[in-house]
Amino acid sequence: MSAPDDERGPGEYASPPCFMHELQADFREMPRQLPAEVKRWRKAERERLIAARLALPADTRAAYAQTIAAKLDRLVGQPAGETVALYWPFRGEPDLRGWAETVRARGGQIALPVVVEKGQPLIFRIWRPGEKLEKGVWNIPIPAAGEPVVPDIVVSPVVGFDAHNYRLGYGGGFYDRTLATLPRRPRVIVGVGYAMQRIATIYPHEHDIAMDAVVTEAD
Numbered sequence: 001m002s003a004p005d006d007e008r009g010p011g012e013y014a015s016p017p018c019f020m021h022e023l024q025a026d027f028r029e030m031p032r033q034l035p036a037e038v039k040r041w042r043k044a045e046r047e048r049l050i051a052a053r054l055a056l057p058a059d060t061r062a063a064y065a066q067t068i069a070a071k072l073d074r075l076v077g078q079p080a081g082e083t084v085a086l087y088w089p090f091r092g093e094p095d096l097r098g099w100a101e102t103v104r105a106r107g108g109q110i111a112l113p114v115v116v117e118k119g120q121p122l123i124f125r126i127w128r129p130g131e132k133l134e135k136g137v138w139n140i141p142i143p144a145a146g147e148p149v150v151p152d153i154v155v156s157p158v159v160g161f162d163a164h165n166y167r168l169g170y171g172g173g174f175y176d177r178t179l180a181t182l183p184r185r186p187r188v189i190v191g192v193g194y195a196m197q198r199i200a201t202i203y204p205h206e207h208d209i210a211m212d213a214v215v216t217e218a219d
Helices: 036-054 058-076 097-105 174-181
Strands: 083-085 109-114 123-126 133-135 141-143 153-157 188-192 213-215
Touching: 058 097, 058 188, 058 213, 083 123, 097 109, 109 141, 123 141, 153 174
Parallel strands: 083 109, 083 153, 153 188, 188 213
Antiparallel strands: 109 123, 133 141
């Protein structure tokens, strides 16, 4: 597990308020297409890695999630007063809803991602237990209402990841597009997954943004 820069002071970011400058200028309009062979390879890897994740016994995934949650505590630190963008578990992803409750208990709040439109950034809405959820893309539950918020911490699931903390997702480019257009950089951007999802490289493209860290159940 790699970690963000420990020397960064409170309220300081590695980038100016918007870190679109970290990307090629043409991403602001439309990212260039990945080479066809890389697109095919990524598609095959997604299918392989998701199948392997789903093949894990439910109790194994639950145990891994507990380990990941403990590591997130050490990485994130005290969440009081901060907004943590999490996710609703899907297709065998680590289920961190229990960890979300501990974030709330310590004074933080949880936001869930909402797909507004294909090809557009996500928005994040605050959600608390008991508040209404509705079905979003892929029938993943999303908050039914609420104004968009800017998270201080982003925790995103990975389909695959490499040694440089580049994230292989589901192929929509939502997280990269969102991170590139937030008005300020989150304090921590962390991917979560299982050690078996580590691959040599995702063949990152110019619009891909590396996580500050990727947390798995492994040391």
